[in-house]
Amino acid sequence: METFRDAGGSEITPHALTEQEWAVVDSVLGKLPPLHRRVLQGHLRRLSFVDLKPGAGNALTSRADPDGKGDAFDITLRASLLHETLTDFLTAKDAGLFEDDGSGYRVRFNAGRADALTYVLLHEATHVVDQVLGLTADADGPVRKALWIGSRDLAEPYASSLAAKTRFRGSSRIPVHQAANYYRALARTPFVSFYATAAASEDLAELAAWRQLSHHGRKLSVTVVDATGRRVFRYEPLKSASVRRRLAMLDALGLFRSDWPDQIR
Ligand SMILES: [Zn+2]
Structure with a gap:
């Protein structure tokens, strides 16, 4: 709760799940990939929910x-x-990267009928998998290779890309009429989202969440429209060849194998 408060949250209180919410959480946990479930069974002390005013963090x-x-x-x-x-x-999430400049431009994602909780739990559980297995700690491993020279330091040409000049990497808000330029730059990188550029661990968590969702047929697009509603730019990250190569890399690493042993230490 302190961390959410430090991130600008207010009116933060513990949330007691209703019967219906328990059922939703059980179902989402039950659908996590086998390795994620094993690692959580061995390493998760507590899964908690908090009520707070939106806009100050989603998960920790x-x-x-x-x-x-x-x-x-x-x-x-x-x-x-x-x-x-x-x-x-x-x-x-991405609206927080842009500021209203009176242009009337808007950025809108479309993830079909997918729910937020499945994605967020995949993302957070991947952080635990990562830390237990030491994936992004390995400077020469396939996750960081040619992309990350430190846990938060991007290699070139990505460090100089507009895709790395967002609030997720400490830059200021972008006038929203420039949004298409930024997503165009993102489309030229192997990162699945702007958030993936924040750190190697976020890169892996974003990739793993989208690997699993795309495996279940989920689609993702981001569209920039102007004040008249005309489409200025559209991008489907899961169709990008360089993103797809990295999703395949996670399978090659064995992260989504169905035959993990009972004990992972
Ligand atoms: Zn994260």
Whole structure:
């Protein structure tokens, strides 16, 4: 709760799940890939939900041990995610990158009928998998190769790309009429989203979540429209050849194998 408060949240209170919400959470956890489930069974201390005013963070994965060591983790989620579509979630997330400049331009995602909770739990569970298996800690491993020279430092040409000049990497808000230029730049990178450029761990979490959703037939597009509603730019990250190569890399790594042993340490 303190971390959500530090991120600008207010009116933060623990959320008790209703019977119906328990059923939703059970169902989403039950659909996680086998490795994700095994790792959570062994390493998740607590999964909590909090009520807070929207706009101040969605989810947090943290080590349970306050000194940041140990291999037990807590995942804390904004409770209103339980009732959100992925389309609205992604649209709101990237809206925070842009500022209204009076142009009337808008950015809108379309993730079909996917729910936000499945995506967010895949993303957060991947952070736990990553830390337990040391995937992004491996400077020479396939996740970071040619993309990340540090856990947060991008290699060229991506470090100089407009795709890396968003609030997710500390830049200021972008006048929204420039949005198409930024998504065009993103389309020339192997990153599935702007958020994936924030750190190697976010890159992996975003990729793994989208690998699983696309495996189940989910589609994703982002559209920039002008004040008259005319489409200025449209991009489908899951159809990008360089993104698809990286989704295949996760399968080559074995992250989505169905035959993980019972014990993962
Ligand atoms: Zn994350």
